[in-house]
Amino acid sequence: MALTDPDKPLTVSQLNHQVKFLLETQYPAIPVLGELSNVARPASGHMYFTLKDKGAQVRCALFKSTLSRSRYKPKEGDQVLLRGRVSLYEGRGDYQIIVSSIQPQGEGALQAAFFQLKEKLEREGLFAPEHKQPLPSRIRRIGVITSRTGAALHDILTVLERRYPAMEVILYPVAVQGNEAPPQIIAAIETANRLKQVDALIVGRGGGSLEDLWSFNDEGVARAIHASDLPIVSAVGHEVDVSISDFVADVRAATPSQAAELVSPDQADLYRALQIREERLIRAWRAQYTHWQRTLDHARQRLRDPGTLLREWQQRLDERQSRLHRAFTVGQQQRRERFRNLQDRLKRVSPVNRLKADRKQLDSLKVRLKRTGPQQTRPHRQRLQALIGKLNALSPLNTLERGYSITRDEHGNVIQRADDLKPGDKITSILRDGQVISQVERIE
Numbered sequence: 001m002a003l004t005d006p007d008k009p010l011t012v013s014q015l016n017h018q019v020k021f022l023l024e025t026q027y028p029a030i031p032v033l034g035e036l037s038n039v040a041r042p043a044s045g046h047m048y049f050t051l052k053d054k055g056a057q058v059r060c061a062l063f064k065s066t067l068s069r070s071r072y073k074p075k076e077g078d079q080v081l082l083r084g085r086v087s088l089y090e091g092r093g094d095y096q097i098i099v100s101s102i103q104p105q106g107e108g109a110l111q112a113a114f115f116q117l118k119e120k121l122e123r124e125g126l127f128a129p130e131h132k133q134p135l136p137s138r139i140r141r142i143g144v145i146t147s148r149t150g151a152a153l154h155d156i157l158t159v160l161e162r163r164y165p166a167m168e169v170i171l172y173p174v175a176v177q178g179n180e181a182p183p184q185i186i187a188a189i190e191t192a193n194r195l196k197q198v199d200a201l202i203v204g205r206g207g208g209s210l211e212d213l214w215s216f217n218d219e220g221v222a223r224a225i226h227a228s229d230l231p232i233v234s235a236v237g238h239e240v241d242v243s244i245s246d247f248v249a250d251v252r253a254a255t256p257s258q259a260a261e262l263v264s265p266d267q268a269d270l271y272r273a274l275q276i277r278e279e280r281l282i283r284a285w286r287a288q289y290t291h292w293q294r295t296l297d298h299a300r301q302r303l304r305d306p307g308t309l310l311r312e313w314q315q316r317l318d319e320r321q322s323r324l325h326r327a328f329t330v331g332q333q334q335r336r337e338r339f340r341n342l343q344d345r346l347k348r349v350s351p352v353n354r355l356k357a358d359r360k361q362l363d364s365l366k367v368r369l370k371r372t373g374p375q376q377t378r379p380h381r382q383r384l385q386a387l388i389g390k391l392n393a394l395s396p397l398n399t400l401e402r403g404y405s406i407t408r409d410e411h412g413n414v415i416q417r418a419d420d421l422k423p424g425d426k427i428t429s430i431l432r433d434g435q436v437i438s439q440v441e442r443i444e
Contacts, residue, residue: 013090020088027086029100032058036078047074051082051097060084062099072103078209079105110210114217117244121219126226126248133231133250136199139263141168143198143230145188148173151206152235152256159260164267166349170198176205181215186224193229201228202259203245204235216243225249235259267346274342278335285328292320406430418443 010018034051041047045064050057060082062074074080084099121127142160146152148171160167172188175181185203192201203225204216215221216236222244225232234249235256246252253259296317300310347353407415408428415421421440429436 012093016088016090016093020090023086023088023095029083029085031081031083032097033081033105034058034079036074036076036080039074039076049074051080059089059094059096060099061089061096062102066100070102074102079211081105104209110214110217114210114244117217117219117222118247121222121244121248126222131226135231135233135251135263138265139167139199141170141198142263143170143172143192143201145172145174145185145192145201145203146205146256147176150176152176152204155206155255155257156202156235156260159257160264161351163261164264165351166267166346167264168349169351175215177208177212177215182218182221185215185218185221189221189224189228189232196230198230200231200233200263202233202235202253202256202263203249204233204253204256204259205237206256207238207241213237213241213243216245218244221245222248233259233262274339278339281331281335285324285331289324289328292317292324 032051034053034057037050037052037057039047039049045067047062047064047067049060049062051060052058067073080102081104082097082099082102084097084101087096087098088094089096125131144153144156146156153171157169160169170192172192174184174188176185189201189203192198205213207213213236216234225234225245225248231250233251233253234243234245235253235258236243236245237255239254251262253262299313299317406429408430409415409420410426413420415427421427421443423440423442425440427438427440429438
């Protein structure tokens, strides 16, 4: 397309059309690196987003036909490598890239590193079944190594609250992505093993990209998990996510929620087991009662004629029936009382009650700090004021204020005797508001 006469005015449409032609003819399909932001996918199925780096940004359009052929589904914040042609959206005059292919940047290299480390650790035997520890049959206290603010911790606590509120949880907060994450995870595992405060550990985080989960593919983290004396449940990402930590851990959970289920009994199951035992005890008492009833019938048949003996046996039977009834009633009451006690104990160990007590203690400590803080600092302030007074009393500046001066020779030494000078020497006299330089004419 030939450009029009520069002196001839163009309509906006003509200008945009010519610019679009120049862009599309001068720039073939080119690769571009950047981060996705402002990702939008309207009902048409097309995707529009901004590709940016630290210094600039450009709008991009990824049409439905191209998107349907790609296994990778772009999302906000991804680092990508795309290929496309430079164009112009004539309706708005916006410069943009029409994307022909897109893939996550660096994921191929991460995958290669993942398989390389997996093969290395597998050859060393870190994944061998004989190194796996079974989880304790009853876990009273569980340690969780994850982010304090992540979804994984929320999911774990939610499941434990539903299944077994009596279980204590100790959090070892760490970063779960970035360069600082692996050292913090390793340190948390070593700390938990050293303190021995918990019966087992859950190590993990919520879902994310391969790069987000990479801290759990770190060799140091894998070796720390393998060296742990405490059983470790790996709970990294979603069910489809697999990490090196999953292979080396004693137990692998598909999600953090499933990890919480693996380490906790279901209080509903415990309640059902208690009911079953109660029913068994009732059946045993009824069987015993039936046995005594049959014994009574048999005795009645044998002692049909002697009336006195029959009355005696009848009296004994009544006593035994009464004792049996009382024992059965007392047993039922004891079992009910025990069940109520168990319910009360479950309520007392609830994390909600402990949190209220901790908050009350914190408020008390705040009040004590406000009350005792000024008392602690008052003696130090008084001592400081006294020292300032002494310092001012000894300061040579106060001497100058009273009309005296300090005399020094050419080398800065203080002159204390007349013998220290000779005619022709230069001296400096320091006064309150300055200094005077003089020359010695004679010495008397």
